[in-house]
Amino acid sequence: MFLRRRLLSTAAAAASARGPPPIRVSLTESAGRGVFATRPVSSGELLHSAQPLVSHPSHSLLHEVCYNCLRRKPGEGRASSGGYYFCSDTCSDHAKGFHDIDKDVDWSLFDYHCSSRGLKYPYMAKRLACMVISGSANADCLNILQPARLHQGTLIEMKEEFELLESTLRKAGFQEEATAFLTIDWYINVLARIRINAFRIELVASSYEDLLSSAAASVSCDSSVGNAVYMLPSFYNHDCVIQLIG
Numbered sequence: 001m002f003l004r005r006r007l008l009s010t011a012a013a014a015a016s017a018r019g020p021p022p023i024r025v026s027l028t029e030s031a032g033r034g035v036f037a038t039r040p041v042s043s044g045e046l047l048h049s050a051q052p053l054v055s056h057p058s059h060s061l062l063h064e065v066c067y068n069c070l071r072r073k074p075g076e077g078r079a080s081s082g083g084y085y086f087c088s089d090t091c092s093d094h095a096k097g098f099h100d101i102d103k104d105v106d107w108s109l110f111d112y113h114c115s116s117r118g119l120k121y122p123y124m125a126k127r128l129a130c131m132v133i134s135g136s137a138n139a140d141c142l143n144i145l146q147p148a149r150l151h152q153g154t155l156i157e158m159k160e161e162f163e164l165l166e167s168t169l170r171k172a173g174f175q176e177e178a179t180a181f182l183t184i185d186w187y188i189n190v191l192a193r194i195r196i197n198a199f200r201i202e203l204v205a206s207s208y209e210d211l212l213s214s215a216a217a218s219v220s221c222d223s224s225v226g227n228a229v230y231m232l233p234s235f236y237n238h239d240c241v242i243q244l245i246g
Helices: 003-017 089-102 108-116 121-134 153-173 185-196 208-219
Strands: 025-029 035-038 055-056 199-201 226-229
Touching: 035 208, 055 153, 089 121, 108 121, 108 153, 121 153, 121 185, 121 226, 153 185
Parallel strands: none
Antiparallel strands: 025 035, 055 226, 199 226
């Protein structure tokens, strides 16, 4: 509870210093929620920035983007002992909690299960579990977000994913009290919110080479550097009430 109050008070103070973003969220006539400007917006003006509640790189780019903020690797970076790249000391420090948990676990079976099926959201649930175990996040930190309604077939698949996640962490030797939050209900609730609120992260090309790389990635359907869930932006541009994920 203290962690949540501290995070919310810090976010509120930062938002107050910047002032409200020049946008409002309203219902459109036919496409649910939409974001509208409240004043003229200049080209290149930053409208809103937010830190993700949880994020994870695309599996194919694990060593090519920052393991924390998903920024692309420009050249020499700060590699961890596990071989992951961090773009700055700030990102390395921010990720220390969950990364210290992550790097000591053998994720080979979990990774094979997800990569062979083209799954991306279980990686985010895995990271959130590591964050909770490390004390850097609350187990219910996504509860404020609207969940998706899930078909029975999806629930069966989630149960298989959960059992693999649970057994992987159990084999790593974590104490039962550290993983008491990790239940099938927790996993389903987390995935139901991630599936409907996650943003696919694509970075703006900063050079001709990056533009060519992005174009090639788009052709191969791998233009995303990862996925992230944010709090306020998740309320911006979709009508959660009518979403159905199957």
